[in-house]
Amino acid sequence: MSFSSPKVSKPSDRPPVLTNPVRFPESASAPARSKRAWFLLLLTLLMPGSAQIVAGNRRLGRLALRVTFAAWALVIAAVVLAVVQREMLLNLFTNPWTSFVIIVAMATAAVGWAVMFLNTLMIIRPGMLAPGMRMMVGGALVVLMVVTSGSLGYGAFLINAGRNAITDIFAAGPDMVPVDGRYNFLVMGGDAGANRSGRRPDSIIVISVDAKTGQAATISIPRNLQNAQFSPKSPLWSVYPDGYNCGNDCIINFLYTDVTNNHPNLYPGAPDPGASAMMDAAGGILGLTIQGYVLVDMAGFAQLIDAMGGVTINAGGWVPLSGDDVNGTGDHLPPTGWISPGVHKLDGYHALWYARSRQWVLDYDRSQRQQCIQAAMLAQMDPGKVFTKFSAIADAGAKVMESDLPAGQLGSFVSLALKSKNFPLSRLTIGPPDFDRDFSTYPDFGVIHKRVQALLHPAPDAEKAPAPANPAPADPAPADPAPQAPAAPTPEAPAQPAPETPSETPKVTEAHLQQLAINGDDAALTALLANNGTCSPG
DSSP, rough: OOOOOOOOOOSSSOOOOOOTTTTOOGGGHHHHHHHHHHHHHHHHHTTTTTTHHHHEEEEEEEEHHHHHHHHHHHHHHHHHHHHHOHHHHHHHHHHHHHHHHHHHHHHHHHHHHHHHHHHHHHHGGGGOOOOHHHHHHHHHHHHHHHHIIIIHHHHHHHHHHHEEEEEHHOOOOOEEEEEEEEEEEEEEEEEETTTTTOOOEEEEEEEEETTTOOOOOEEEEEEOOOSSSOTTTSGGGOOOOOOSGGGGGOOOGGGGHHHHHHHHGGSOOOOOOOHHHHHHHHHHHHHHOOEEEEEEEHHHHHHHHHTOOOOEEEEOSSSSEEEOOOOOOOOOOOEEEEEEEEEEEEEEHHHHHHHHHHHSSSSHHHHHHHHHHHHHHHHHHOOHHHHHHHHHHHHHHHHEEEEBBBBGGGGHHHHHHHHHOOOOSSSESSSSTTSSTTEEEETOHHHHHHHHHHHHOOOOOHHHOOSSSSSSOOOOOOOOOOOOOOOOOOOOOOOOOOOOOOOOOOOOOOOHHHHHHHHHHHHHHHHHHHHHHHTEOO
């Protein structure tokens, strides 16, 4: 009986047979290698890291997959927030700190995705592909990198542009709390012209927004309103306890410069004392608490409109582009052009003129056109336009706007602005057509307060037109009248010749208006332009 040790197999010197064409493409046919290349590109597109798991560095693949799953979880969470809590999502993107984190994350993801595509190209081994297929796979890789990493990088760029604009325009501070269920903001437009001492707001509009529904109303205050009132809590009460009432030198748009130059100490710590004073004045006039302001430099307003791609309005009357005021007396040279009635898509230059022109008309006509421009901008600010032109809009906004609205609450205000598009914009002008033309000189603030409250809190339909308390009695039914004899037939009068048709009023044309301006016929122009305040968003 013999004992023998078991046979131990020795390792072979022959190379192993590679039977997995995904990981070992050497043994695969040319068509199989092509399919493998497209398969790995698809994996990297849909689930970065999965191509490395099946055909490359598994450790790198596991790390990339963890990041991918986390990214998908964040995307799903963002979609859920967009549906159930849109304000929170908007606040994340508009808050300077959280938006910075988002920018860094998107930039990192863009670089990481590009690295995974390049690593996938190494796994594909282009040298093993047919020449024609090699070019197709290479081209597809470039396209996919642009679509994925390029989109993430561009998104980070847009968010960063918005973040820079937000930090330049808006203030850092605590969130605002609604007053009586509403946010009230003062929007001013003005500039410091060559013939002016300091900035004077020519456009003064209060925007009041329902804090829940987003329903908005605009109230236009004419620049020449006198005797602006201040509440006892206002710092201006100590200087003007009886109101801003020194006559023509104390119209409301002078207040900004007055406080800025003469009383800045009334608002210690305020970045813009003049704007703070205008908020107090607007609040006293309307009986509202004004919580914040936005000041638009009208000299740069045209740039903002151009960044939006223009604004479309339906003009009701002719509006002149006034010539130069050579002597500084208000006597302008003939217009350099005209905006005709009808639908127009205005560029920045013409939109600015349309909002500011007041030659031959009242300030109230201009106020109506300004409100129309604002409504048109809001109506046409669709998400697609904002996305495609966001960088230019943000850059223009940072140059022409300043505000004390808290940057951290901006997302909530954006959400309200989106909600407001579901409602018609209510309007009130403290002057014609809502008040007579002398009302701004002798305002009745009690009447203004009642009209403002009626605008913001309208009565239900059943209460808007109540039945009269003492209706007039109906006429009693007449008694049976006595029968009357039939009237005798009236002899036909001889036919009269038809009166001559008066000559038709000549059609108003640009050439006709221009000739009237050259002739200095102000009375005719005032009559012909009386309707140039009528306007609606296009």
